[in-house]
Amino acid sequence: MTDVQLLDTPLDIQACINGVLWPGAGGIDVFIGTVRNQTKGRDVVRLEFEAYASMALREMNAIAAEAMERWPVQRIVLHHRIGVLEVGEVPVVIAVAAAHRAAAFDACRYIIDTLKERVPIWKKEVFSDGASWVAAHP
């Protein structure tokens, strides 16, 4: 079972964990992305996320399905937020439940790493003295 969502409201971390609770689970691995207060020494004021929503959901669902296929995991929740986020807020939560922890760790890492590679979501870092799209230029 997978639950993939793109939301413009604050993510509910506990709800994501509850979403993967399952009697057969021996463990739940959770990744929570948070907005960091600095990048390469510059103070970050906020991040602005935007998405190509239909394609982002399609890719996020595909990644969750790939993880289910590659590892013996039973439940996955993948929620990503878009819009303006302040320092300390949460843009992404991934929860994975499996009978044994190794699969949960591996699948969770695969999901966040692959999301960063191919899901059409973009973030602009707004600094006290300017702004730039992350990873846009070599």
Place this chain on the structure above:
Amino acid sequence: MTVNILAFGIAREIVGGSSLRMEVGDAATVGALKAVLEERYPALRELASLLIAQDAEFASPADPLRPGSELALIPPVSGG
């Protein structure tokens, strides 16, 4: 034929809007469209990468443009 192209992130800022319409040859490919766009908006060439999606799937340069499809400019992604 006329195609509609969605633009996101830095590509949206470079082309000056979240979508644009363009006239392309009937046998145009994704690669040809990209070349025309880069000609018109040279700042697109400075990006670390620029992919094009057709109907919400990553497309290859050789893919033909399908009439009425939804095209999108995908600059380097940075979710998470």
